[in-house]
Amino acid sequence: MDKIKSLADLKKKRDELQSGMSLRENSDNADSVVQIKVAMSTCGIASGAKPVMDALIETCSRLNVKAVVTQTGCMGYCYAEPTVEITKPGQEPIVFGYVNVEKAKDLVEKYIIGNEILEGVIPQSYQTINN
DSSP states (O other): OOOOHHHHHHHHHHHHHHHHHHHHHGGGGGSEEEEEEEEEHHHOOOOOOTHHHHHHHHHHHTTTOOEEEEESSOOGGGGGGGGGEETTTTOOOOEOOOOHHHHHHIIIIIIIIIIOOOOOEETTOOOOOTT
């Protein structure tokens, strides 16, 4: 964490935290904004889900994307962690696997804003080998 050495540093930190919190608190009108869920179970955290979530929050904030960014438990795709589910208003959710910090930024810039499907989509019809 950066040290706060001046009033300007303190104000900058306050603004960063407030903007990050607004992304989590948009749940009052969640159906009208993009919903982003980051799997933060043990396997997700061990695979780097926390920095991915931080990157999603920072990128949404920086690009003024109206979104609700939350964490969730296991999505059942342990082999593809970190996983991120994105639901755009009026659309079915899409789950992306193997998300790192760079891909998290791309998800916001290219998928959410640019409507470009990226690699790593986990198909809805996915079933385990036992089924």
